[in-house]
Amino acid sequence: MSMRNLNSMFNPSSVALIGASQKPGTIGSVLARNVFSAGYQGKMFPVNPKYSAIEGVTAYQDIASLPQAPDLAIIATPPDTVPSLIAELGKRGTRAVVIITAGFAEGTNLHGRELTRSMLVAAKPHLVRIVGPNCLGIMVPGVGLNGGFAHVQPLVGNLGFVAQSGAVLTAVIDWATSRKIGFSHCVSLGDMIDVDFGDMLDYLANDTSTRAILLYIESITQPRKFMSAARAAARIKPVIVVKAGRHVASAKAAASHTGALAGTDAVYEAAFRRAGILRVNDMQALFDAVQTVAMVRQVAGERLAIVTNGGGIGVMATDSLLDRGGHLATLTPESIQALNKVLPPTWSQSNPVDIIGDASPDRYGDALEILLRDKGSDAVLVLNCPTAIANTSDAAQAVIDTLQKESLKYNRKALFTCWLGNGAAVAARHIFTENKIATYTTPTEAVRGFMQMVRYRKSQEMLIETPPNIPEVFTPDTDKAREILNRALAENRAWLAEPEAKAVLAAYDIPVVETHKAASPEAAAEIAAKFGAPVVLKIYSPDITHKSEVNGVSLNLETPEVVSHNAAAMLERVQHLRPEARLEGFTVQPMISKSNAYELIIGMKNDIQFGPVLLFGHGGTAVEVIQDKALALPPLNMHLAVDLMERTKIYQLLQGYRLTQPADLNSIALTLVKVSQMICDLGDIDELDINPLLVDKDGVLALDARIKVVKSIGQPVDRLAILPYPKELEEKLTFPDGQNLLIRPIRPEDEPNIQKIFNNLSPEEIRLRFLHPMKVMPHTLAARLTQIDYDREMALVVEGKDQEGEAKLYGGVRISADPDNERAEYAILIHRDMTGLGLGPMLLRRIIEYARNRGIGEIYGEVLDDNTTMLRLCSAFGFAVKASPGEPGMKTVSLKL
Numbered sequence: 001m002s003m004r005n006l007n008s009m010f011n012p013s014s015v016a017l018i019g020a021s022q023k024p025g026t027i028g029s030v031l032a033r034n035v036f037s038a039g040y041q042g043k044m045f046p047v048n049p050k051y052s053a054i055e056g057v058t059a060y061q062d063i064a065s066l067p068q069a070p071d072l073a074i075i076a077t078p079p080d081t082v083p084s085l086i087a088e089l090g091k092r093g094t095r096a097v098v099i100i101t102a103g104f105a106e107g108t109n110l111h112g113r114e115l116t117r118s119m120l121v122a123a124k125p126h127l128v129r130i131v132g133p134n135c136l137g138i139m140v141p142g143v144g145l146n147g148g149f150a151h152v153q154p155l156v157g158n159l160g161f162v163a164q165s166g167a168v169l170t171a172v173i174d175w176a177t178s179r180k181i182g183f184s185h186c187v188s189l190g191d192m193i194d195v196d197f198g199d200m201l202d203y204l205a206n207d208t209s210t211r212a213i214l215l216y217i218e219s220i221t222q223p224r225k226f227m228s229a230a231r232a233a234a235r236i237k238p239v240i241v242v243k244a245g246r247h248v249a250s251a252k253a254a255a256s257h258t259g260a261l262a263g264t265d266a267v268y269e270a271a272f273r274r275a276g277i278l279r280v281n282d283m284q285a286l287f288d289a290v291q292t293v294a295m296v297r298q299v300a301g302e303r304l305a306i307v308t309n310g311g312g313i314g315v316m317a318t319d320s321l322l323d324r325g326g327h328l329a330t331l332t333p334e335s336i337q338a339l340n341k342v343l344p345p346t347w348s349q350s351n352p353v354d355i356i357g358d359a360s361p362d363r364y365g366d367a368l369e370i371l372l373r374d375k376g377s378d379a380v381l382v383l384n385c386p387t388a389i390a391n392t393s394d395a396a397q398a399v400i401d402t403l404q405k406e407s408l409k410y411n412r413k414a415l416f417t418c419w420l421g422n423g424a425a426v427a428a429r430h431i432f433t434e435n436k437i438a439t440y441t442t443p444t445e446a447v448r449g450f451m452q453m454v455r456y457r458k459s460q461e462m463l464i465e466t467p468p469n470i471p472e473v474f475t476p477d478t479d480k481a482r483e484i485l486n487r488a489l490a491e492n493r494a495w496l497a498e499p500e501a502k503a504v505l506a507a508y509d510i511p512v513v514e515t516h517k518a519a520s521p522e523a524a525a526e527i528a529a530k531f532g533a534p535v536v537l538k539i540y541s542p543d544i545t546h547k548s549e550v551n552g553v554s555l556n557l558e559t560p561e562v563v564s565h566n567a568a569a570m571l572e573r574v575q576h577l578r579p580e581a582r583l584e585g586f587t588v589q590p591m592i593s594k595s596n597a598y599e600l601i602i603g604m605k606n607d608i609q610f611g612p613v614l615l616f617g618h619g620g621t622a623v624e625v626i627q628d629k630a631l632a633l634p635p636l637n638m639h640l641a642v643d644l645m646e647r648t649k650i651y652q653l654l655q656g657y658r659l660t661q662p663a664d665l666n667s668i669a670l671t672l673v674k675v676s677q678m679i680c681d682l683g684d685i686d687e688l689d690i691n692p693l694l695v696d697k698d699g700v701l702a703l704d705a706r707i708k709v710v711k712s713i714g715q716p717v718d719r720l721a722i723l724p725y726p727k728e729l730e731e732k733l734t735f736p737d738g739q740n741l742l743i744r745p746i747r748p749e750d751e752p753n754i755q756k757i758f759n760n761l762s763p764e765e766i767r768l769r770f771l772h773p774m775k776v777m778p779h780t781l782a783a784r785l786t787q788i789d790y791d792r793e794m795a796l797v798v799e800g801k802d803q804e805g806e807a808k809l810y811g812g813v814r815i816s817a818d819p820d821n822e823r824a825e826y827a828i829l830i831h832r833d834m835t836g837l838g839l840g841p842m843l844l845r846r847i848i849e850y851a852r853n854r855g856i857g858e859i860y861g862e863v864l865d866d867n868t869t870m871l872r873l874c875s876a877f878g879f880a881v882k883a884s885p886g887e888p889g890m891k892t893v894s895l896k897l
Helices: 006-010 027-037 079-092 110-126 166-178 197-205 223-234 257-261 264-275 283-295 311-323 333-342 361-373 392-403 424-434 443-463 478-490 498-507 521-531 560-577 638-646 650-654 665-681 748-759 763-770 779-786 839-854 868-876
Strands: 014-018 043-047 072-075 096-099 129-131 137-140 145-148 156-163 183-188 212-217 239-243 278-280 303-308 379-384 414-419 516-518 535-539 553-557 586-590 598-607 611-618 629-632 685-696 699-702 705-709 731-734 740-745 793-801 807-817 823-830 858-864 880-883 890-896
Touching: 006 096, 006 129, 006 137, 006 197, 014 027, 014 145, 027 043, 027 145, 072 079, 079 096, 079 110, 110 129, 156 166, 156 197, 156 283, 166 183, 166 212, 166 283, 183 197, 197 212, 197 223, 212 283, 223 239, 223 264, 223 443, 239 264, 239 283, 264 278, 264 629, 278 283, 278 443, 283 443, 303 311, 303 361, 311 379, 311 443, 333 361, 361 379, 361 392, 379 392, 379 443, 392 414, 392 424, 414 424, 414 443, 478 498, 478 665, 478 705, 498 516, 498 705, 516 521, 521 535, 521 560, 521 586, 535 560, 553 560, 560 586, 598 650, 598 665, 611 638, 611 665, 629 638, 638 650, 638 665, 665 685, 665 699, 740 839, 748 779, 748 807, 793 839, 807 839, 823 839, 839 858, 839 868, 858 868, 868 880, 868 890
Parallel strands: 014 043, 014 072, 072 096, 096 129, 156 183, 156 212, 212 239, 239 278, 303 379, 379 414, 823 858
Antiparallel strands: 137 145, 137 183, 516 586, 535 553, 535 586, 598 611, 598 685, 611 629, 685 699, 685 705, 731 740, 740 793, 793 807, 807 823, 858 890, 880 890
8 A cells, every 4th residue: 555545644524533632731632732723624523422522622422423434533542442443433434544642563562563463454444544653643734734742833835744753743843833934744654554654755746735855764664665655756856864773783793794884774875865865864954954945946056156244154164065075166257247346356256255244235235146147156155244344134134135136037046045143143044034045053054955955956867867778788697596596505505605606696797717616735736736827725614704814815826836735724724713613625716916906895785674785895805994885776777886886985096097097997887787687686695795806997807706595585576675677578579571579678778769769750649649749858758758667667668670780669658557556557659660560459468468467457548539549449458438527639548457
């Protein structure tokens, strides 16, 4: 379930408050006061057998005595009463419940857990949605609904705020109310036994009264649903999150480098980044974010212009900006010339624009107007420190007056203000608040607000960036890799032998150094003789994770005799250091020496919530000390692989410096894509380390590898937080004319070919397909069509070859399902060169079969009246056809599945 019946929760026509009270100091009395005095216009039913009326509203003895079934019930009664209340409400027709009561599954309360199970059992037959239990409640100011026990009524606004913590929710509402910032929804989720963050993201993303979504998260449930909902919401509006619990008090020793490096909070960070969510780290940053998204328009870039009456605070703001990766705007010559005319000769002559401590209101207004018109900047920060010469409130009013000039109507940029101090500045900040201008108490907070908007813009760009095609085609030998894993599982081995691990990598076309296992020093010497070159000797033991810690690695051994001697000494040394370890011999491999190569690490671990997580960073024996790493959720494409690389410090070195040639960055990115594919294919891999992965200008080479296996339950994709490309849907077809075509799911890399299809459409074909004229297809639309969430959408394309043998798309079909999987909208497009070959019916048949297999209840579409070809096709498949209400010239077609 996702959005089902949530409209009954947040826009009910009637509300029952069960446990309403008039006893002072009780939650029931606070709830009654809030519910019945917030301006709600629907029907209200307080339920408590002790009263005939509560807050002037007629009270009812019990649910059975209610005159009608309420859309929403708010429950604040003892825990043992709640399951039966939900059952009774569900039978009467109630579809949404908020449970304020605590005492369920918190901590080790076994009875509470049984009550939780009973609540869900009672709700399920009637599809009753539950917020809570153990929550503050819900508030929807726009409809006058205050179903919570906060001490203040939130103002009406366009921010949706969802929190697990009621205390955080009330703190934010209190702070925002004092600054006249309002909300569309305030929701305390509590224990989240049903409605969770994924549900709320879906609902608020589709709510037209919500412009931005704010989340306070302690943990999430159903990671795949969360990721799908978050990715969908972040494409539409800003989503900002505070994640509590960033540090773990204690952690067990990790068996691999990846396990040691990939902490839980870092995984959350990777998930938020992949979804396009903006993360902030503390309450002050959340307060700033609330103000910023409520009052600041989108920024077009990251170039900030600063106006200040104090040089020192201008420098402080600049430092904060540069520390956070922002850019100080370079003013245009025209702006410099204009500023020279209105500012004293002693002004700074550059950005920050220091207009001197005696700056009058007019000077503030003149400087601001010029910077708002400046083409070299994307946003303006206005700073003021109090002086005895100029009135701070008058300066603030000058800023407001400048913004309201008719001549600046189409030159508005994002504006941030900071009036320092707690005396005279308070009145100035009040002026800004009254006029919906973002204002901060320090330059650092103001710059942070600006950079939040910059980071949001960058995340939006990343969400729609078209990835390049994979530079080389690789076909993994999945059967061979799976055979190696199965052998280890059959022998109850958790870790593959090093040669086995490297064989798995080789099956995925990852270059590895040739490695052989030797049972004795003599056998190791024989292998070294066959190599005929210096070798590396390593101890082999399933009980020794890090060989270097027991001096279990010897490098650059030049002769078989030296190998034999070193092996015997290594065996004696390791037996002394680790007498309990099983020693099964040695591994021998050629000594690879590349003076300008870098040591990298690529790894994977299974996170308890998000499943497989990939790691990239600076490798080698000191990897845990260097701590230069970044994480990402699979699956990866080339764009996401490069983004992962760019978030590490070693990436700068890999690009080359001074006389050092750059490393082969493409080969690193491709290796990340291959490892990602491996993890998506092989569900038994529980942990993986490739360390070191050697890279230079000639490519990559894996020198060492470790793979841990655990027998998976279900399909490999079941553990992934993001559903990968469904290769199983690929289908090859041969037409009677001998033409070979491939039907396959769409990929993000297909955008250029989708653009080509559009460019070859006639104006009439564009009108029929897109329902309105378009001369060009915007990149945002093309990205939306190609970068789909396979868990909620599917698009099948027809691929053939052009005269040069290059891949060419001839059209396709798509469905986009609602979060509840009840209905899906379909669309189909065939290139005119392929009409008459039966592609249309074939594609429609396949997408109907796909939708039916997914459990979708109905597919529908909008078709113009004069699109007779499509209407005939729909009729042939049994679609119902009817006129679209309020849409002249349009038909709605639908097919029950």
